[in-house]
Amino acid sequence: MKQICTRCGKERGGLELKCTRCGGPFKLEVDFPFSRNLRENFPYVKEWVSLGEWNTPMLKGDLYYKLDFLNPTGSYKDRGSVTMISYLKQTGIREISEDSSGNAGASVAAYGAAAGMKVSVFVPSSAKGNKVKQIVAYGASVVKVNGSREDVELAAERSGLYHASHVLEPHFRDGIRSLAYEIVRDLGWESPSEVYLPVSAGTLLLGVHEGFKHMLREGVIRDMPKIVAVQSKQVSPLCSVVNHEDYDPPENVTSIADALVSTNPTLLREMLEAIKEGECVTVSDDEIVDAWKDLARKGLLVEYSSATTLAGYKKRKDKDMAVLVLTGSGLKTI
Incomplete structure (x- = not known):
């Protein structure tokens, strides 16, 4: 499956999150027959880091x-996390950052833990409540950042870890x-x-x-x-x-x-x-x-x-x- 920029069509070269030509996001080209064995519709995942997701009533x-x-x-974020984390594990990624004080942060923390990854979740300095406690429970580090939501994202991006952004990582x-x-x-x-x-x-x-x-x-x-x-x-x-x-x-x-x-x-x-x-x-x-x-x-x-x-x-x-x-x-x- 090719990974292409949604805005200019340039193919993704590696694990970059934004197109080097136009700055656009990437997506995966779904260019294969549909299978009623639903996991087969994600052929790039060789081994699933599963916690029992999908098949909700x-x-x-x-x-x-x-x-x-x-x-x-x-x-529902577990659908994205299991796919992204499974793929990243295959590439050899072992340390990741994410920016979210909510469901995405908790989900990435859980699947990262299941994959044996070190996870740092960047959140606004004002973040609190059960979702932050859930992130901590999975063993992720919570890094509080002063400033806007964009400042939090930038801090995760500049952390030195692979930025497993639930918004930009196409998987x-x-x-x-x-x-x-x-x-x-x-x-x-x-x-x-x-x-x-x-x-x-x-x-x-x-x-x-x-x-x-x-x-x-x-x-x-x-x-x-x-x-x-x-x-x-x-x-x-x-x-x-x-x-x-x-x-x-x-x-x-x-x-x-x-x-x-x-x-x-x-x-x-x-x-x-x-x-x-x-x-x-x-x-x-x-x-x-x-x-x-x-x-x-x-x-x-x-x-x-x-x-x-x-x-x-x-x-x-x-x-x-x-x-x-x-x-x-x-x-x-x-």
Whole structure:
């Protein structure tokens, strides 16, 4: 599988995270037949550093709920981490840095530990709570950085360790293709009409979109599902462009959806391309809380950020085989 720049097409030379020609991000070209043995759709992974990820339940109630918060570390990010860490281990990488005080940091810390790697997770100086405790529990070093989110990323990049960025390392995003495959498999190899995703940095949106594209091209599904991206009103860089709305990025994110904090995402250009035939919906904190309560009363305890999918669905109410992806466990934040 080739790794190419999404913006100029230059092939990746090694393990660099940005194109040396234009500064764009890389992606893997999915140019092989689809296999119903889902792991075979990642031919570059020779040996999986597995913690039992994937194959999360699909619950059918009043609509379909994909319970991805039941991955080993409590979030869908394990799909990306297992793929990235497995690949990096094959290349001989043994020490990595990551910048995230949330689910990505916890997930990379866990899979790094399973691979026998030394992991340093760079977080904002204000970071606290159960997710930081989870990162520490896996044995990773937590490095607190004063300044903006960009300052944290820069510190991880300049750490001297390989920067296993969940946003820029293409194998992380590529691993999330597995979610699209499972949704179609769980529906009896049928395509849903709509899939609702919480969207922040864009890894979930881009990975799922790539997975559906692969199955469409290979004739596994007849139609491309409509992807409905859901963002909070406060942090809505994608929706603001899609819906031609004013947007003023906050200096400090105070929304209850505290996992959706990418105010100026690096992958915005790629996200806009992926959502071209979909929709983007913004939801208020009150709408998120109401949706969170509705899910909890169904026995589904998720993060507020995950409840955005139900909040977005309730604003649109398309009743034709909609799938809501529930991405993070509420046990981390309750």
